[in-house]
Amino acid sequence: MNGPAVKGPSASGPLVVLTGATGFIGSAALRELGRRGVRVRALTRRPRRNADPLVEWFPGDLAGDLTGPGSLRGLCEGADALLHLASCVSSDESLCEAVNHRGAVALAAEARRAAVPRVVALSTAAVYGPGPHTGPDVDAIRPAPTSPASRTRLAGEAPMLESGAVVLRPGLVLGAGDRWVVPALAELLRRVPARWDGGRGLLSAVDVTDLARLVAELACGPRAVPTGVHHASHPVPVRNGDLMDALAGLGVLPSAGADWPWERCLASLRDNPGRMSERQFALLARDHWYASAEVWRAADCPPGPGVLARLAEAAPWYRRHLTPTV
Numbered sequence: 393m394n395g396p397a398v399k400g401p402s403a404s405g406p407l408v409v410l411t412g413a414t415g416f417i418g419s420a421a422l423r424e425l426g427r428r429g430v431r432v433r434a435l436t437r438r439p440r441r442n443a444d445p446l447v448e449w450f451p452g453d454l455a456g457d458l459t460g461p462g463s464l465r466g467l468c469e470g471a472d473a474l475l476h477l478a479s480c481v482s483s484d485e486s487l488c489e490a491v492n493h494r495g496a497v498a499l500a501a502e503a504r505r506a507a508v509p510r511v512v513a514l515s516t517a518a519v520y521g522p523g524p525h526t527g528p529d530v531d532a533i534r535p536a537p538t539s540p541a542s543r544t545r546l547a548g549e550a551p552m553l554e555s556g557a558v559v560l561r562p563g564l565v566l567g568a569g570d571r572w573v574v575p576a577l578a579e580l581l582r583r584v585p586a587r588w589d590g591g592r593g594l595l596s597a598v599d600v601t602d603l604a605r606l607v608a609e610l611a612c613g614p615r616a617v618p619t620g621v622h623h624a625s626h627p628v629p630v631r632n633g634d635l636m637d638a639l640a641g642l643g644v645l646p647s648a649g650a651d652w653p654w655e656r657c658l659a660s661l662r663d664n665p666g667r668m669s670e671r672q673f674a675l676l677a678r679d680h681w682y683a684s685a686e687v688w689r690a691a692d693c694p695p696g697p698g699v700l701a702r703l704a705e706a707a708p709w710y711r712r713h714l715t716p717t718v
Contacts, residue, residue, distance in 0.1 A: 458495030591633015
């Protein structure tokens with residue numbers, strides 16, 4: 393075998409290869425796999441000390457990187473499953489292409505070479521574009537990505553599917569470690585201090601701990617789910633107004649205030665510049681939900697109580713990490 397020698401964790405049991413292990417979703421998956429006593433070989437770009445006997449940071453003291461396909465040699469050797477959770481979310485098209493598309497091509501080739509029996513890959517519902525979307529199944533809506541990240545993540549699905557992957561497209565992912573959804577809501581509420589369009593927008597969302605349970609079940613649970621693309625949010629969408637009220641009740645965000653019609657919301661957004669675009673505002677305020685029950689049934693994995701019920705667990709983290717002006 394070319395490349396670094398693989399020295400797996402000492403415990404017996406299934407071996408899951410994990411990319412993105414230090415990210416928001418990947419770190420939750422790593423914790424869930426550890427809770428189940430599953431051995432993990434985690435790809436890392438930086439050398440790490442191995443304090444957990446169940447975790448091997450691959451390739452040890454070398455630089456493992458999806459953008460350097462040669463460093464992936466041996467990554468999947470002897471693995472029972474591959475969980476590909478790494479991604480690049482950036483406005484840099486070339487970087488997104490290198491990580492999200494070409495990295496997926498290289499990783500899929502390594503998985504095929506090692507004959508990994510189960511492959512699970514994380515994509516995003518952002519591949520569907522601006523919307524609004526009101527509950528379509530995967531086969532009832534065509535992707536129309538508009539950003540470098542979503543375009544290249546969609547491109548990265550194809551090599552994963554060719555390797556027999558279960559590809560997951562979650563919507564909004566919330567929980568401790570979320571540095572996009574609730575921070576974006578905080579900024580937008582400062583710019584548009586109202587209940588947006590009456591708070592009626594329905595959103596596909598999932599708590600990160602529930603998503604981690606799902607990916608762990610797909611990787612090493614008793615049911616092998618056939619290859620294909622699946623929506624991976626909680627089956628019950630959450631109303632924007634209910635989400636904002638719950639965050640306000642937990643002291644994470646201020647109260648949204650009075651109902652404003654959509655055109656007044658857009659006018660206020662334009663009058664108060666910030667990082668979030670009108671498209672991103674619409675993504676968080678208007679209907680963007682997708683039929684998501686099927687994958688939970690197929691994996692025999694209960695979806696949990698939903699994001700509103702989970703927010704109290706994450707609220708202390710959000711309060712510590714949101715800016716003081718919120």
